[in-house]
Amino acid sequence: MASETSGEAVGMPQLDFSTFPNQIFWLVVSLVVVYFIVSKVILPRIGGVLEERHSVISDYISQAADFKKQAEQAEADYEAALAQARGEAQAIAAETKAEIQVELNKAVAKADAEIAAKTAESEKAIAVVRESAVENVREVALATTAGIVAALMPSVSDDAAVKKAVTARMKG
Amino acid sequence: MAAEEHAEGATLNIHPMDQFQIHSLFGDGPVHWYTPTNVTLWLFIAVAAIVLLMVIATRGRNVVPSRGQSVAEMIYSFVRGMIVDITGEGGLKYFPYIMTLFLLILFTNVLGLLPYSFTVTSHIAVTGVLAMAVFTAVTLLGFIKNGTKFLKIFWISEAPLVLRPILAIIEIISYFVRPVSHSIRLAGNMMAGHAVIKVFAGFAAVLAAGTPLGVGLVAPIVAIMAVYGLELLVVVIQAYVFTILTCVYLNDALHPGH
Numbered sequence: 001m002a003s004e005t006s007g008e009a010v011g012m013p014q015l016d017f018s019t020f021p022n023q024i025f026w027l028v029v030s031l032v033v034v035y036f037i038v039s040k041v042i043l044p045r046i047g048g049v050l051e052e053r054h055s056v057i058s059d060y061i062s063q064a065a066d067f068k069k070q071a072e073q074a075e076a077d078y079e080a081a082l083a084q085a086r087g088e089a090q091a092i093a094a095e096t097k098a099e100i101q102v103e104l105n106k107a108v109a110k111a112d113a114e115i116a117a118k119t120a121e122s123e124k125a126i127a128v129v130r131e132s133a134v135e136n137v138r139e140v141a142l143a144t145t146a147g148i149v150a151a152l153m154p155s156v157s158d159d160a161a162v163k164k165a166v167t168a169r170m171k172g
Numbered sequence: 173m174a175a176e177e178h179a180e181g182a183t184l185n186i187h188p189m190d191q192f193q194i195h196s197l198f199g200d201g202p203v204h205w206y207t208p209t210n211v212t213l214w215l216f217i218a219v220a221a222i223v224l225l226m227v228i229a230t231r232g233r234n235v236v237p238s239r240g241q242s243v244a245e246m247i248y249s250f251v252r253g254m255i256v257d258i259t260g261e262g263g264l265k266y267f268p269y270i271m272t273l274f275l276l277i278l279f280t281n282v283l284g285l286l287p288y289s290f291t292v293t294s295h296i297a298v299t300g301v302l303a304m305a306v307f308t309a310v311t312l313l314g315f316i317k318n319g320t321k322f323l324k325i326f327w328i329s330e331a332p333l334v335l336r337p338i339l340a341i342i343e344i345i346s347y348f349v350r351p352v353s354h355s356i357r358l359a360g361n362m363m364a365g366h367a368v369i370k371v372f373a374g375f376a377a378v379l380a381a382g383t384p385l386g387v388g389l390v391a392p393i394v395a396i397m398a399v400y401g402l403e404l405l406v407v408v409i410q411a412y413v414f415t416i417l418t419c420v421y422l423n424d425a426l427h428p429g430h
Contacts, residue, residue: 044248
């Protein structure tokens with residue numbers, strides 16, 4: 001390679017040792033500058049940003065967990081309120097039913113009493129009617145018997161005996 | 173590359189290595205150690221780009237990041253994750269220097285892909301200093317942290333006893349080759365890709381003149397596009413490789429038992 005001398009480059013410029021001090025000097029200068037910038041500015045800044053982002057995200061996650069807990073709490077409260085309302089409604093229904101039952105019982109008792117009174121009255125009326133009917137039958141029987149006896153055996157007509165016989169017969 | 177230069181003739185006048193030349197920015201004087209050169213310029217542009225992305229784009233410190241800030245955060249998390257994965261939490265003490273290495277290599281690599289730019293990391297003087305710094309620091313750190321126990325990395329206690337001296341020699345050689353491979357891998361990758369692009373560009377010039385209506389131009393341009401895409405990948409991967417190897421070496425110094 002080094003034998004080629006035409007053109008501007010003499011062999012490999014990489015092997016031209018006369019430029020080495022220059023390259024090394026400027027490389028070291030750049031390295032020091034970049035090292036300074038990296039260690040003083042770049043790493044603290046980006047490290048800080050990443051850390052902050054991490055903490056912001058975990059904050060949001062814990063906030064979300066809080067909200068979820070609140071939502072669950074609200075649901076539980078709602079369920080509890082619903083159950084209470086249902087219980088109250090049932091209690092009111094039972095109470096109302098009991099009141100109605102009491103009034104119903106009262107009404108039934110009154111009605112029963114009235115019915116009993118009417119029945120007693122009717123029975124009394126029936127007894128009166130029956131008694132008068134028996135009396136009528138006895139009179140008819142007496143008259144009929146007396147007639148039959150007078151017609152069949154006029155000689156032995158005796159009102160007292162007839163009366164006595166008819167009464168005995170009716171009792172039997 | 174030697175082949176290309178031998179192939180130079182009257183029509184093929186390609187200088188793929190010109191782009192790596194170092195020259196003074198002001199005037200044509202000799203390059204002293206303090207002379208501002210194109211190395212200085214592109215290193216400073218890289219530093220400016222680092223400041224732009226990592227400092228100015230993150231100045232809002234937003235919890236919901238802007239586009240620039242999220243790129244900066246991605247680089248931060250990427251390098252930090254790499255250190256923690258390889259060396260454990262103990263390696264985070266060296267996070268600033270590893271981040272410095274990664275940013276400077278990444279930005280000089282990527283900026284080197286701009287047309288007419290200069291790739292600082294294509295020079296072994298630069299990558300050699302970076303690798304030797306890592307090598308020296310890691311070796312010193314190994315002895316400071318572990319004393320003579322650091323030598324255990326050469327003595328493979330899992331291997332059968334007879335093999336251990338042989339393995340130790342191999343391990344010692346490979347240990348001292350580390351800075352060489354570490355630096356040449358980066359410089360070689362940068363140099364080769366850029367030189368290839370330049371060679372294709374030379375072909376394009378020749379074919380444009382030598383074919384009717386310059387239609388021959390299409391093939392080299394397509395080739396340049398393909399190589400350029402590959403190079404975009406390579407420059408990022410090489411920055412990553414340099415950094416991850418630094419972490420691996422650091423891990424040896426922190427935990428020589430493994």
